[in-house]
Amino acid sequence: MIFEMRTYSFLPADLPKYLKHAGEVGRSVRGNDYGVNCGYWTSEFGRLNQVWHLWRYESYAQREELRTKLSQNRDWVDGYLPVVQGWVRRMDIRIMNPHAPFVPPQDAGNVYEYRYYRCAVGKVGNWIGHFKEALPNRQKYSKIVGLWQTEIGQPNEVSHLWVYPDLNARTEARARLGEDESWREFQRTGRPYLRELNNVLLQPTNFSPLK
Structure with missing residues (x-):
């Protein structure tokens, strides 16, 4: 199984x-016939005026097959893409294991935090091992x-998605986490790899599967 995070600015x-x-x-038009949509969000803090959407495929081969079929869907090619093409200023993708x-x-009613870290070359596995x-x-x-x-798009990168009931809950959770000595120990261990x-x-948008 692979995931794809697409970011449009x-x-x-x-x-x-x-x-x-x-x-x-x-x-x-797309539904889940060309990959399963796991989430569809707008950015609130950090990078502004962006849409982030997460897709799941069974394999790289399935992604290639379904993307090819999507490019042959006339409703997509003629009815959707021509309208949105002029609005999108930049597109980035991450293919992730x-x-x-x-x-x-x-x-429902949640907010999400997507954290993405660049590691030293060849050290992603080390950081993930300590993190797990x-x-x-x-x-x-x-x-x-x-x-x-x-794996594709941003080399030497690890990312993780977190859910919170609201922004206040995130602030409180991060504050309590910062006081946890075992977490501080992990930070000391993991820091050299980052x-x-x-x-x-x-x-979440009103049509996002993750609310």
Whole structure:
């Protein structure tokens, strides 16, 4: 199984137009017939005026097959793409291998945090190994949705998706986590493998599977 995180960047005036057309046309045309949509968000803090959407495929071969079929869907090619092409200023993709089960939350009304770290060359596996050892304790403060290593798009990158009931809950969880000595020990152990840390806070769209 592989995952693909797609990130589209917009000018402020174009983002609402894209979301309207994606919700009314794009999702109905594509559905889950060309890859399973796991989440569809807008960025709230961090990088602005972006849409992030996560897709799941059984394999690289299936992704190639389904993307080819999508490019032959006339409703997609003639009815969707020509409308949104002028609004999208930049597109980025990450093809990612999972290192933990994908666990969607059961409730709605959440906010999400996507954290993506660049590691020293050849050290992603080392960091992930230490992180997975620390993960049971880390999840006392908030729940992880997914953990991945990027294979295509961003080399030497690991990313993880977290869910919170709201922004206040995130602030409180991060504060309590910072006081946890076992987490501090993990940070000391994992820090030598890291070169860059980034995050973005994500708000689900009204058509996102993850709410």
